[in-house]
Amino acid sequence: MEPTDRKWPTIYDVAREAGVATSTVSRALTNPGRVNARTRDRVVEVAQRLGYRTNPLAQALPSGRTRTVALCVSDITNPHFFGIIRGAEQQARAAGCTLILSDTEESPDLEAANIERLSGSVDGFVIAASRMSDQQIGELTGRHRLTLISRQVSGVPSTIVDHEDGTRQIIEHLASLGHRSVVYAAGPRRSWLAAKRWHAIRTIARKLGLAATRLGPFPPAVRGGAAAADATLGQGATAVIAHNDLLAIGMLRRFSDRAVHVPGAISVVGYDDIFGADFCSPPLTTLAGQFDEAGRLAIDLLLGTRDGTRPPQAENQVVLPSHLVVRGSTGPAPS
Amino acid sequence: MEPTDRKWPTIYDVAREAGVATSTVSRALTNPGRVNARTRDRVVEVAQRLGYRTNPLAQALPSGRTRTVALCVSDITNPHFFGIIRGAEQQARAAGCTLILSDTEESPDLEAANIERLSGSVDGFVIAASRMSDQQIGELTGRHRLTLISRQVSGVPSTIVDHEDGTRQIIEHLASLGHRSVVYAAGPRRSWLAAKRWHAIRTIARKLGLAATRLGPFPPAVRGGAAAADATLGQGATAVIAHNDLLAIGMLRRFSDRAVHVPGAISVVGYDDIFGADFCSPPLTTLAGQFDEAGRLAIDLLLGTRDGTRPPQAENQVVLPSHLVVRGSTGPAPS
């Protein structure tokens, strides 16, 4: 006796039992204003009694609305995405939608392939930290409904945490501690964020009269930290901004292994304020943002369910505030 | 011009273009042996040229097979689940299936509601660390196909990491360091694992001649650590086994805040070896298991795609090995 063999009642069963046509059942359940109140009550009562559940597939087939959205993340093991995933899941559920999760493993091709594969099963895509090129994304926009997180492409809705202003906060913080130069341990070549962050760092450092050097790229993971740390030491730098917290944590470990004192000899800053940033040693100074909110908003943008309390933004490109969390990994520049 | 307005070609388009019936197209694409090779090639070529993509909804409707599975986790922000999620996602994709993610936020009711809501859209459920009662799960089994992770219920397929043997490793380790008693900082009252772990701890401790005390329950999260740490100190214990690494890390922080030296004054052990267990301070001694493998296997069990290289187990209840990772948070008992 297989569980799946058991047949669920359909609107035909309900219709027969209630003595009406299936169309009436359908309308009573989805479009209540369209049928007489008494009829509706009877239909609802019968449906209830029979344990009727509308079949989402059959519902989606004629209408084309699957009430399902896909969330694509570039690396599911990166804690940075937790907040995004949770926020998206919550908001999707609140909107009566189901969330499909797709791990694209840092590969633009897998990303595109997954989207292709899932189109048809979903109403749209939220793509977090896409590794695809602007052009690829542009082409996709013509065929699918999509929203970006941590990425901006002209004409595509997106939510992003304010990394420009955040970078300013980071560099002002380092400058105020007396650092005269910064190193950026860069993320993947494909990463749009890495490019933007480097650009922001260079611009703002110049404005504040600091020198800026870029090293890398390094894999944005803990294991990338050793090489990044060694390269940084090779520069004789006093402060390093890591592409993200994973890399920063990896660097902290390497510095510790090499008996380089943080922040005494070198200050380290990360981005994202991920799980663990507060209890690594020393605790990491990092740029925090509301990523769960980014996930929620991205779903809203996708579904067009954004509440009216937020001011609309140009091109639906939302920028969320960021703030620097200063912890033990940054300190005065060595003299 | 909405992206979704663009119509995808259907088998009707392909059939017309190739000069065959839709049934032939369908067979050529899904049941290649059933049509002539030449016809098949032509159909495939036309489908290719038109950019035909089979509509998964339409395909699922008659067959009832959605090629989609749901993964329910009790708390999506708990890094413990990362491995499970990633493993499940990989295996599902390998089996040509799509993964739906459902966060049940530690609530048995939300868990049941989500399952009810998703039934009809999925072929089955993988439920990780279910908070439901054995009875609830038993009832569900009658209606849905499901597989459990980190939970055993008679008659339901499951994968679990060997916590009994793992607990033995933990207690032998503590005993070998000279500890004469252990405290268990328990997880949620609803947690099946918490009950099992306590049972294992008590049994094994008795066998080795150690005293065992249970404290709690505490929320299995970092924030639960402060209360757990304080309660443990109140017991004058020299070793504490936390319900999971999150709790353990929270305890480490509290001990640090209260200037209680770990492992000098007290040793701390966790379960799961989550992200962060290796870089908290001191690094955490914890029981590691292959949770990604648990996720993969659960999907296999669910879909019936388990490869034959593994020996079948009674009732399809797979137990994966665990091993203790000794780090800095455990040391000799204070004299």
Place this chain on the structure above:
DNA sequence: AAATCGACTGCAAGCGGTTGCCAAACTTTG
């Protein structure tokens, strides 16, 4: 009282595939 108008509800045609059954075409066999 006849004509007009709404409010309900039913009919039936899809949505895009799958599949049992059957007939035509082709092969093999005696």
Place this chain on the structure above:
DNA sequence: CAAAGTTTGGCAACCGCTTGCAGTCGATTT
């Protein structure tokens, strides 16, 4: 060369729900 057996491919009936169109019937208007 006819009979029997195999392929091959088309017809049509679903899967369960939505929705445009039209018919029914009591209520309102003139």
